[in-house]
Amino acid sequence: MISTILTAVIVVFGLIILFSGIFTVKQQTAAILERFGKFQRISNSGLHFKVPVIDQIAGRINLKVQQLDVLVETKTKDDVFVKLKISVQFQVIQTRVYDAFYKLENSHDQITSYVFDVVRAEVPKMKLDDVFERKDDIAIAVKRELNEAMEEYGYDIIKTLVTDIDPDVQVKAAMNRINASEREKVAAEYEAEAERIKIVAKARAEAESKRLQGQGIADQRREIARGLEESVDVLNNVGINSQEASALIVVTQHYDTLQSLGEETQSNLILLPNSPQTGSDMLNNMIASFTASNQIGEAMKKGNALREQKRKEKQEKKKRQLPPDLPTEDEENNREE
Structure with missing residues (x-):
């Protein structure tokens, strides 16, 4: 009975020792084996065997691409403190797993130190x-x-x-204010330009409107004058002279104006003077004005003619009073010879 138990214990112990000599290595991983504390070999991915108890797995190294994020705070040349986040992607060289395992204790601390050194040398x-x-x-x-x-x-x-890249909070706020001010400046410039364009376009439209309005008024007055001329010609043909025809036309227009004002029910316009005698007075005044203007015109013509005659007589008189032309020096020399 005791021998049976002893045999079973030995078998179990043997199996444990046997299985302890079998190990696996994952993909993109390398295992470092040591024998009595001395480097033995490097095992890559797959199933491997080692001498139980004698060989030990000293460690495993990840062969994948790794990333280390380093946050560095430093000062710029213009004395602004800024935080930089540096992401370092690194990998163990498969042919140099020994160096990576035995020469460097902590790769992350080593990389962090170099990142701090370089950033604080470049950014200032x-x-x-x-x-x-x-x-x-x-x-x-x-x-x-x-x-x-x-x-x-x-x-x-x-x-x-x-x-x-993360500057100080106050610096970021100042940068945002500067950016906002620049954008507001550009927006104000565009708004001013748009307003200027609208003002210029409005001024051009008003100028064109007034030009067309003036042209319309000129055409209207030209047609009115042409109509008055034709009316005067018609009246002349029936024995009415130009003055009487003009007066008749003015009186007719006066009564036409009164009639058009009477047709407007909501008009507040009052024409002064407005009496039945107005037309007759206007006609008499116009005839008197025409007569007076003709008389003044005739008198001015006679006065101008008289002044022109006196001027000519004065010039003739001056010509008669002038002495005869004196001989020149050449003529005197010729006479002496």
Whole structure:
């Protein structure tokens, strides 16, 4: 009975030892085996065997592309504190797993230190606006420095990205106010230009309207004058002279105006003077005015003719009083010879 139990224990213990010599490694992972504390070999993905108890798995290294986000606070050239988020994508070189495992204790801390060093050396050379414009230059500088440093430890820096630039809250508020002011300035300029265009267009429309209105009034007056001329010609043909015809036309227009005013029921216009004697007085005044103007015109013509005659007589008189022309020097010399 005791021997049976002992045999079972030995078998179980043997199976445990046997199975402890079998291990698997996941895809994109490498396992480091040590024998009595000394490096033995590197096992890649798949099923592997090791000597039980003697061989030990010292550790496993991830061969996938990893990303480390580093938040760095620094100061720009124009004394503005800003926080930069640097994303570093890195990977262990498969042929240098030994260096990555044994030479470097903590890859994340090492990468973080180099990122801080590079960023705090590059950003203080730039102004805040340049940091936003030249963030790719910062990323390139970080990658170049990390590649030179981390390649020795078996790491490959695939890419570095400046994923965020966060200035101080007050600085961002000031930048937003500047941006808003610039946009308001541009909007005001566009609004002023639009208002100017509307004013110019309105002025041009008013000028064109007044021009057409003036042209219409001129055409109207031209047609009225032509109609009056034809009316005077018709009246002359029946033995009425021009003065009487003009007076008759004016009186007729006066009564036509009174008639048109009487047809307007809601008109507040009052024509003064407005009496039955107005037409007769107007006709008499017009005839007297025409007669007086003709007399004044005749007198002015006679006065002008008299002045012109006196001027001519005065010129003739001056010509008769002038002495004869004196001989020139050449004529005197000829006479002496």
